[in-house]
Amino acid sequence: xxxxxxxxxxxxxxxxxxxxxxxxxxxxxxxxxxxxxxxxxxxxxxxxxxxxxxxxxxxxxxxxxxxxxxxxxxxxxxxxxxxxxxxxxxxxxxxxxxxxxxxxxxxxxxxxxxxxxxxxxxxxxxxxxxxxxxxxxxxxx
Amino acid sequence: xxxxxxxxxxxxxxxxxxxxxxxxxxxxxxxxxxxxxxxxxxxxxxxxxxxxxxxxxxxxxxxxxxxxxxxxxxxxxxxxxxxxxxxxxxxxxxxxxxxxxxxxxxxxxx
Numbered sequence: 001x002x003x004x005x006x007x008x009x010x011x012x013x014x015x016x017x018x019x020x021x022x023x024x025x026x027x028x029x030x031x032x033x034x035x036x037x038x039x040x041x042x043x044x045x046x047x048x049x050x051x052x053x054x055x056x057x058x059x060x061x062x063x064x065x066x067x068x069x070x071x072x073x074x075x076x077x078x079x080x081x082x083x084x085x086x087x088x089x090x091x092x093x094x095x096x097x098x099x100x101x102x103x104x105x106x107x108x109x110x111x112x113x114x115x116x117x118x119x120x121x122x123x124x125x126x127x128x129x130x131x132x133x134x135x136x137x138x139x140x141x
Numbered sequence: 142x143x144x145x146x147x148x149x150x151x152x153x154x155x156x157x158x159x160x161x162x163x164x165x166x167x168x169x170x171x172x173x174x175x176x177x178x179x180x181x182x183x184x185x186x187x188x189x190x191x192x193x194x195x196x197x198x199x200x201x202x203x204x205x206x207x208x209x210x211x212x213x214x215x216x217x218x219x220x221x222x223x224x225x226x227x228x229x230x231x232x233x234x235x236x237x238x239x240x241x242x243x244x245x246x247x248x249x250x251x
Contacts (some may be wrong), residue, residue: 016163016164016165017165019159019161019163019164019165020160020163020165023161023163023194041225042225045225045228046193048194049194049229050195052163052164052194052196053196053197056164056198059164060164070174101233103233103234103237105205106204106208106238107201107204108201108208109197111197111200111201111233112196112197112198114197114198114233115229115232115233118232122235
């Protein structure tokens, strides 16, 4: 696979049973990217993870009135960059206001956004006319 | 969720026969921990040999079990973590919380 011109536009039912499918797609992408000099297994895990975390958030918080039966995910690889966009229809939130997890507090929740921000080079969450977009970018060296 | 429990000495060993521990099945694991502690089990050992992927929900289920263990004056320990799974514990600093063993046998020997 060349590092340019790859775009996957995916819609899956907004059910957690499809997390593994999306994760596998992420792993396959990592394994096919040309000219990637880093650890491919680690990259595969990381893409699997950020897709899983982002899709889980979209399922849990991004569809308050069950108005959408699908989660919409766009994956694009070009210019040695991986772009992932996930669309949701929830109230939204300010991603910069999400605190770091308290590593000593032993909470059951609150690590998902931290993991996404840690593993991706750029993470933005913004409102659009009809919902929100989580956009994540990773440089592929 | 596909798991198997066996009692070995004073330990209940929970073998998680799933490739992924994520938001789809972590709730089941949380409930399993609750049931075991409520029925009087005290020392749980979670065998993660088959788990090659864990997300924040999976980590959360293990943290929930760990807190249950502490309040029940018991333990919840982990064994046989695959390298990428172990790295998730390190990234979230949870490797400082859990007792983690190379194998189930190692854990039972302690």
